[in-house]
Amino acid sequence: MSAQIPEVRSTDELRQKWMEPEVITGSEILLRSLLLEGVECVFGYPGGAVLYIYDAMYGFKDFKHVLTRHEQGAIHAADGYARASGKVGVCIATSGPGATNLVTGIATAFMDSVPLVVITGNVVSSLIGTDAFQEADITGITMPITKHSYLVRDVEELPRIIHEAFHIANTGRKGPVLIDIPKDISAAQTLFVPQTGPVTMRGYNPTVLPNKIQLDKLTQAISEAERPFILAGGGVVYSGGHEALYEFVRKTEIPITTTLLGLGAFPSGHELWTGMPGMHGTYTSNQAIQQSDLLICIGARFDDRVTGKLDGFAPQAKIVHIDIDPAEIGKNVATDIPIVGDVKAVLELLNQDVKRTDRADAWRAQIQRWKNEKPYSYKDSDAVLKPQWVIELLDETTKGGAIVTTDVGQHQMWAAQYYKFNQPRSWVTSGGLGTMGFGFPSAIGAQVANPDRLVISINGDGGMQMCSQELAICAINNIPVKIVIINNQVLGMVRQWQELIYNNRYSHIDLAGSPDFVKLAEAYGVKGLRATNKEEARRAWQEALDTPGPVVVEFVVSREENVYPMVTQGSTIDQMLMGDE
Amino acid sequence: MTTKNTIAVLVNDHPGVLQRVSGLFGRRGFNIESITVGQSEEVGLSRMVIVTVGDENNLEQIEKQLYKLVDVIKVIDLSSKPMVARELAMIKVKAEPPQRPEIMGVVETFRAAVIDVGTTSLIVQVIGDTEKIDAMIELLKPYGIRELTRTGVTAMVRGNA
Numbered sequence: 001m002s003a004q005i006p007e008v009r010s011t012d013e014l015r016q017k018w019m020e021p022e023v024i025t026g027s028e029i030l031l032r033s034l035l036l037e038g039v040e041c042v043f044g045y046p047g048g049a050v051l052y053i054y055d056a057m058y059g060f061k062d063f064k065h066v067l068t069r070h071e072q073g074a075i076h077a078a079d080g081y082a083r084a085s086g087k088v089g090v091c092i093a094t095s096g097p098g099a100t101n102l103v104t105g106i107a108t109a110f111m112d113s114v115p116l117v118v119i120t121g122n123v124v125s126s127l128i129g130t131d132a133f134q135e136a137d138i139t140g141i142t143m144p145i146t147k148h149s150y151l152v153r154d155v156e157e158l159p160r161i162i163h164e165a166f167h168i169a170n171t172g173r174k175g176p177v178l179i180d181i182p183k184d185i186s187a188a189q190t191l192f193v194p195q196t197g198p199v200t201m202r203g204y205n206p207t208v209l210p211n212k213i214q215l216d217k218l219t220q221a222i223s224e225a226e227r228p229f230i231l232a233g234g235g236v237v238y239s240g241g242h243e244a245l246y247e248f249v250r251k252t253e254i255p256i257t258t259t260l261l262g263l264g265a266f267p268s269g270h271e272l273w274t275g276m277p278g279m280h281g282t283y284t285s286n287q288a289i290q291q292s293d294l295l296i297c298i299g300a301r302f303d304d305r306v307t308g309k310l311d312g313f314a315p316q317a318k319i320v321h322i323d324i325d326p327a328e329i330g331k332n333v334a335t336d337i338p339i340v341g342d343v344k345a346v347l348e349l350l351n352q353d354v355k356r357t358d359r360a361d362a363w364r365a366q367i368q369r370w371k372n373e374k375p376y377s378y379k380d381s382d383a384v385l386k387p388q389w390v391i392e393l394l395d396e397t398t399k400g401g402a403i404v405t406t407d408v409g410q411h412q413m414w415a416a417q418y419y420k421f422n423q424p425r426s427w428v429t430s431g432g433l434g435t436m437g438f439g440f441p442s443a444i445g446a447q448v449a450n451p452d453r454l455v456i457s458i459n460g461d462g463g464m465q466m467c468s469q470e471l472a473i474c475a476i477n478n479i480p481v482k483i484v485i486i487n488n489q490v491l492g493m494v495r496q497w498q499e500l501i502y503n504n505r506y507s508h509i510d511l512a513g514s515p516d517f518v519k520l521a522e523a524y525g526v527k528g529l530r531a532t533n534k535e536e537a538r539r540a541w542q543e544a545l546d547t548p549g550p551v552v553v554e555f556v557v558s559r560e561e562n563v564y565p566m567v568t569q570g571s572t573i574d575q576m577l578m579g580d581e
Numbered sequence: 582m583t584t585k586n587t588i589a590v591l592v593n594d595h596p597g598v599l600q601r602v603s604g605l606f607g608r609r610g611f612n613i614e615s616i617t618v619g620q621s622e623e624v625g626l627s628r629m630v631i632v633t634v635g636d637e638n639n640l641e642q643i644e645k646q647l648y649k650l651v652d653v654i655k656v657i658d659l660s661s662k663p664m665v666a667r668e669l670a671m672i673k674v675k676a677e678p679p680q681r682p683e684i685m686g687v688v689e690t691f692r693a694a695v696i697d698v699g700t701t702s703l704i705v706q707v708i709g710d711t712e713k714i715d716a717m718i719e720l721l722k723p724y725g726i727r728e729l730t731r732t733g734v735t736a737m738v739r740g741n742a
Contacts, residue, residue: 327645
């Protein structure tokens, strides 16, 4: 089922040839520099201000270019590529509307610390500031949502800027970096001298190695704790620290929860894993946080969806916060032991000293009791498809081995709850920004990064319609994503809030008028299947798995189903609505 | 406890840096009471002096968030150290000839200076800490202030530090 995206032609020999110093245009410098940074694929959409760049790409086969149908599709695909591979995602758009169409995707990547290099064209330098055709101040617009940005003013700066941009995007706390290239810069010629050496920037030196005194304090705290608990987040995945985390838990036997973005950072089948915490987290994780006497937060940022009401969060716990971004420490929750450093490096150092905490045996037993008494549950039905059952079907048939991307809403929470992730970078979801329209295009990127793995994109009927035009990309490139639509004919999460918080006043949530998703798929040349009961569901899903190319499978599910447990806003996380069960 | 804090920020002298810094304050809900920018002792670097009002946590977050900006080289909390802070104000005050001697008296007491004389007005220049300038303005108010401009505070740590 390997994706048939045009093969990358880059060889060492070719790279050698490209990297000879030579007088070339800014556009060619861009392409060669990207190649030098190890880029395999860019997602993009041409337009007036990037025509020199696209002209240089004519016949260029050293990396792939995937032409999406909307710039939003391009940047979410680049994001999915980065999350699923750990490499920097790259996308290109033209000036003005092309660039502003990227804004949602840049903000999405920024909130979730995803490394992207975003290249936009701009009008020629002499027209900047004149409200020229298709001009927008994209560096200004995106300043609050990028890690850093560049407006290139001289073609000679281009090699350095690109090299710096990749360095900034993928080190420290990762994030999107924007490079805005005026049209005359992409046309101008200069002697290209390849940049490959280490980057030195006075204002940018992320702390990788932690302070030893703080580490010793943590080791001491662990040995004294009676109710220790680990809260691990996306930072574990991004630092490649999952093995060190596993070792840390193996040695200390401290129970562990992983946040939404941390799913897969720790094997879900492990007896010390308690499921996701927070608004739709497990009873066990939330009770454990609230009753712990030592809460070790690793590569997570105490998002309000995790903490609930801050005043009253983990009231008995000594708080330890391990993060590469010093600004996260103390931002939301006062910290007793702050540890600034790369999660992997910190855990590897800790693992040299830590031991099992025998004092916590009663606590471990308590956690097992909670796990047994209050697992996720739902009332199954044979009359109507339950969305949770559909996720369980996907999990069973793929043995938790797929890369799963989701959109945002109820289906996202059910996927997080009922799909069992056992390895990092198998879960691609918009956590911080909660971006509808992210799920499907991000799967395209994840599949490009992993041509031989099964990629499932789980969407709601709402979010699917925010980027459904990218079905064309799957069809023409034979990108074999299995596109699942959990169709409840309604904006489900909004419906849930309106039911529970707004007294059943269902305001503007009915998605009547949605297309026939099977026909929509077929219109793009993608196979479409629909299931309305369990038997159809099993059959359709098996057919999707057996089909080599992309497939859309629509599961028509119960409209009224809610996501439980739920912590409503303003409550502490142990005050949970458990639903009917 | 809310206090007034003075921070010096050494930044790359790149276009857009002021926007990055002030944008950060706006986005994070930090208050800027005054901000001054100019060249520093090193070519290619500018120094900003920002006066902000907030509690200790605010100040800590401001420092940490500033350090996240790639163009920020160094952040110094001046108000935690012995510092000298100065501001310049120009005050165009209504001054018919009979009032002038009185106004000159105020100016001399404050060791300020008259830097322009019009037929019915004077421009007074005053340099000092914020309190001194506030006091000067209070005293000149009764005569009628036509126009007022202040530079905001610039500051330095005392001694050799």
